[in-house]
Amino acid sequence: MTDLLPRPAVFAPADGSFPLSPGTPVSGPAELVDGVRLALAVLDPRPAEAGTIVVERDAALDAEAYTLEVTATGVRITAGDRAGAFYAGQTLRQLLPHGAFRTVAQAGWTVPCGRVEDAPRFSWRGVHLDVARHFLPKREVLRMVDLMAAHKLNRLHLHLVDDQGWRVESRVAPRLHEVASHRPRTITSHHKDDPVYDEVPHGGYYTLDDLAEIAAYARARAVTVVPEIDVPGHASAILAAYPSLDARATGGREPEPFPVLDRWGISPAILSPLPPTVDFLTSVIDEIRGALGETPYVHLGGDECVLDDWAASAEIVAFQEELGLESLSGLHAWFLRRLADLLAERGSRAIVWDEAFVSGMLRPDTIVMPWRGPGVARRAAEAGHDVVQTPVFPLYFDYAETSSEEEPLAIGDAITVSDVATFAPAPESWTAEQREHVLGAQFQLWSERLPDGRAVDYRAWPRGCALAEVVWSGSAGPGFGERLEGHLGRLDALGVEYRPPAGPRPWQLGGTGRRRHRPGVVKVDEVMGHLEEMTHLADSTRPSM
């Protein structure tokens, strides 16, 4: 009946129910009451001296933990922090009819009596949005925060720059938003076919005020925004705006500037690692951190770097030698380490994709996102790094759920709900110390083939429900499948255009034109088969179109 998702640690139903009507009074410490009110906004609970919902602080409870007790006389919540109170409110919302996931309350709602004791298994429960390949307007980002909160997900990783676009206003480097935020057209042909372009401009960026709003909105919902400025590779857009930072522009050379890229795959564009680039990035990242407010994490990327333009630059090679580094891969490591040190001085912890771990020299406190699979994940944990699991399989949600022409175009196939539900972020086969380094996991929505929010909905859910259960509850089950079926009624009430378990709705089909998926062109199991051998910086699973 209750279909709680993610599954709480303890749920003990009791006989009877309690009515909860709009404007119901809530009492307790203001900070915790605020969290409960936000989670239950549909009921518009009113702060009062004596609530029918009573919230109490219990300092003995861990971060994000809570208890929730519904009896015939009222609701009692205890939490150690605001996030715990917020999550108690989210669970209470799930105990109400699915209408509680609409914006308007109905009279006559009741919640079943019972007791919930709950705390998350993992502290990092994330969603990654690639807003660079296709821009996702602010309203969609705020909506994703709401959907995350409903699933007790708490880290929103925004991939703010890639070859195809830069997505934030900059007052210190205005050409970033003026020039790098848009491209004149986008490739639409299928992988390996002759290239065809749509000849339609694409772009957009968040103003610093937008970013501040997103961060505050997220923070109020227990979500931390993690900005990613992916460097030194994936640099076409930055270099379109500031060609002087191009590795090819060292030594007084003046190469033809890169355009903002209009197709996919790995580009050779790479920033120079020389001090002016570090200064530039520091001031831009400072500006973004300033807009976000408290920024515990900044992701520096570091993936898929083609070092050819570094090798071709006498000045860059001389710089490497001056630093006493043996290789350009060491210089890649040095560059990211330098930025991570500057972040540490400012109180932010650096995060990198696993290439930066492979190239060595990370600060011990740098968090690694091992996208190329369990082998490199375990090696990073063994080396003492905290790890957030981001493997292509099963957490790259830009792969289709089935290998079928009915699917809309995806980078490859297939990753199912059940693949996600059986994922173990901290595998039993690892040592206890390695497992302790696993902060959690997140799903990735790379957006080469996700043009808008409707496409994001289709790929994110219900696979995201499965990941939410894995990272909150530790594993999916028991009864995950049945609970998910019930939970989809909440997503319907929220207006989420998820992929139905039986397959796409008629208007979600790939059709026969350019949106048709090509089954088997890129198979995720074959991609995974190559991952263990991928130790070179530029190794990738991302085919060009």
Ligand code: ACM
């Ligand atoms: C990645 O997929 N290049 C992190």
